[in-house]
Amino acid sequence: MELFNNHKKLFGTAALFFAGLTILVAILPALHMQNNNAVLPNSEPLSPEAAKGKELYIANGCIGCHTQQVRNVDMDKVWGSRPSIAADYAGDHRQDFWRNTATLLGSERTGPDLTNVGNRQASKEWNLVHLYNPRIVVPQSIMPAYPWLFEIKNEPAKGDIIVNIPAEYLEGDTGKVVATKEAMQLVAYLLSLKQTILPDGSAAPAFLYKKDTKGGGSAGSKELNGVALYTANCQSCHQENGEGLKGAFPPLKGSKVVLNDNAELMVNIIMNGYSGRIQEGFGPMPPVGTMNNLSAEEISAIMNHEKSSWGNNAKPVTPEEIKKLMDVVKTSPQK
Template sequence: MDFFDNHKKLFWTAFLFFVVLTMLVAIFPALNNQRNYEPLPNAEPLSEDAIAGKAVFVANGCVACHTQQVRNVDMDKTWGERPSIAADYAGIHRTDFWRNTATLMGTERTGPDLTNIGNRQPSLDWNLVHLYNPRIVVKESVMPAYPWMFEVKKHPAEGDVVVNIPEEYLDGSAGKVVAKKEALQLVAYLQSLKQTKLPDGSPVPEFLYKRAPKAQPGAAGEEEQLDGASLYTANCQSCHQANGEGLKGAFPPLKGSKIVLDDNPELMVDIIMNGYSGRIQEGFGPMPAIGTTNNLKPEEIAAIMNHEKTSWGNNARKVTVDEIKKLIETVKVKSAQK
């Protein structure tokens, strides 16, 4: 019993037990994973700005609300093209000897998962407006604003990135809102978050626990239609707004849009599938290829288009699913020929 009366023996025994457990439970498995996993062949390393932006992301507490992992459940299709795999994180290293901010996988989704945000929302304009005040683009957002990453200048200098902020959010400030370096670095990091495509021939993990898509009952004798309003909210509303009026100087309106009202829907399908940058000279940022990035099915695209064609006072001809299927193949061919 002398052992239990000797505090030095007890301390060193507990310490050695702790060390052995740490080696067996944490260190050896981590080293084994490091040997067995490599980044995907097409994975791109972070740029210097993105690395600095990652530090800004951590310093401002973004890690508390946003995860960076797509689980293999159907509800996570919103965030990525496929479930996350170990190789997605194999090339992410420690910040330095003392700090390990490698994966930033998080523990909850108070805000959206950001694994693939660089593809889902690559727009510099949108991200900067969203950082300045999230309520400008998402009225129901609970995300805090980060106005200290911006400054107001009466006469922006050459090279300054001016952010188009509606007057009602400027608090009477006279001048233009200009993004500071840390805001641009943070956006560079967000734009770098893209799921790397698996090598050709590699099986893509399936999403489990399929959910039945929400549908609206059709008229007598007609098939049920997908809920275009819900699909619009999930894929388009953050830029074009719930009222379809967009955001002046940043995102064009769909209300009264010639493209939306056109009886020939080919250009509209092309924009949804391949993105659009034809209005940059007017101050609008480029639109990402939402249809391709979010893996929207022809039925979903048709539902979104019909919602846009018949909402906010628009009164255009509705499209059919068969029509959209043919047009998707057409714009794919045209895009490949460019």
């Protein structure tokens, strides 16, 4: 038992054992993963602004409530078009020598997963309002507000990004809310979070443990649930009551576009986005239908919900009609 009586041999043996175990358990598997996983061909690296935004995301503790991993279970389908794979994170690198915060997968979803939030919520204006005070756009939100990312200016300078905040949330301030450089960087990072399309011929992993889709109002039925689809794709801006947000997002209640029996313009806006009301103070609408890969059936369900809610009483549309209009607006986008 000389080993236990000689501290040099004892600690030397322990050190060698630890080093060998580290190589076997940590280093070799990491090298294997690095050599066998590469970034997807269509993936885009973070811009300098988005990279700074990632640092702000970390510094403000966003990872404590938000994940960035779409699991392969059916309940995660709302967060992305497919489950996450190793290649989604292959392009992530350390922040610096001391901090290994390359991937921000997270372990808790107090708030929604952000893997594909750049597609799910691509409005810069919405993200800025949400950061200033989440309850403006999501009344039930428990997310903290980040007012220190904004300034109140009586006379904004040329080039300042003005955020349209309802008066009741300004706490007596009479100036304009202006986004700081840090706010724009954080939003740039959030908008960069998009799932990369898999290469042609690559099979996407399946979502497991799918729920029984028997009965009405499910994805497996002929009539999709327009309320649920509206909630997932439109409500964050246009609100549950269809009244939008004054000065930021236009109302759908009583909207001429929604009430028009000719559905082409409405389909065009959903598929191609719209920027025709910027002069009224409303930000541009992103192409929600295209980014979220909505089908004709899903779009018709959303439109029929909007056409028949909040006092609206317009002619309903059919999936067949919407499919034809989707083909038309692909060649003649409305700006």
